[in-house]
């Protein structure tokens with residue numbers, strides 16, 4: 366059955382991958398609701414913008430009246446909530462936007478969804494029974510892992526370290542409370558670090574690719590030994606669509622790629638692949654410079670994704686090496702996309718150093 370998906374933050378990095386996946390590989394309709402902050406980029410959706418199953422609405426999730434209008438006009442079956450302020454370093458420079466969008470915005474969206482769904486229960490009970498509110502979150506809510514063997518599971522206690530992860534933790538708690546208290550049919554996913562095409566160049570992997578191509582220093586925070594678990598964005602998008610449709614109401618699913626890497630290892634691999642793709646006399650590794658660490662920098666994140674694999678049959682398609690190669694090839698073939706970003710809202714400067 367064809368459904369209408371309301372995707373918040375669909376012009377962002379992961380949201381746009383979800384929108385492209387839904388339009389290109391399913392028959393569902395998509396309403397992309399996005400405020401278009403510095404991180405929102407409609408050029409990431411150029412390949413689907415003329416599809417009759419795709420609609421864009423520019424709106425702020427903190428605007429209650431606008432949210433009510435979107436629900437009543439588009440009558441979604443499934444909400445996938447990705448809109449957020451998402452960069453830890455920016456949350457150190459200015460937490461206010463994170464509190465506003467990630468906490469107040471999620472609350473506002475939950476209330477709009479609850480009022481729409483409550484009305485559906487009388488006007489269209491079948492549609493109400495199929496309705497889902499899927500909140501997309503991060504593994505950063507779990508804080509830091511110091512040992513080498515332990516992993517974040519769905520029952521790990523929350524211990525966020527940054528204003529970003531604290532605001533996401535808060536929104537996760539609200540979503541679960543709306544399920545327990547009001548029976549709103551919600552789902553939560555917590556995912557590890559994503560990488561892939563259309564990634565805003567303030568984040569580690571695209572920043573390193575673009576700096577290396579420009580012959581600029583590759584700034585590695587602290588000793589570079591922080592460990593992240595990397596997942597190719599299109600694998601994440603497929604997992605999210607699966608959970609939204611087949612996940613158990615009220616449940617949480619952790620999503621990860623089984624790709625634990627130290628940041629310095631990521632940068633080394635990236636330099637070596639670039640040497641193959643764009644050979645130059647001196648190794649790109651010579652551009653690596655160690656800079657002052659991020660305040661409150663978590664040492665290690667690692668996800669146990671066995672629940673989603675076991676219960677929903679999801680597995681990532683890409684390994685870190687294949688995904689990284691695809692990503693680098695995409696940046697090499699899509700200079701217009703990132704050059705316009707660089708000429709606009711972000712020129713590559715250090716963020717979040719001044720706490």
Ligand SMILES: NC(=O)c1ccc[n+]([C@@H]2O[C@H](COP(=O)([O-])OP(=O)(O)OC[C@H]3O[C@@H](n4cnc5c(N)ncnc54)[C@H](O)[C@@H]3O)[C@@H](O)[C@H]2O)c1
Nearest residue numbers: 374376377378379400401402404405425426448449451559
């Ligand atoms: N990037 C990652 O590695 C990662 C990992 C796990 C979870 N997540 C979560 O996934 C979601 C998407 O992350 P991303 O990396 O695509 O983020 P992003 O910053 O690339 O995109 C966020 C999008 O939300 C929009 N937005 C921001 N504030 C808004 C508001 N008030 N109203 C409407 N739209 C607004 C922006 O315009 C942008 O298009 C976030 O909730 C993030 O916490 C991200």
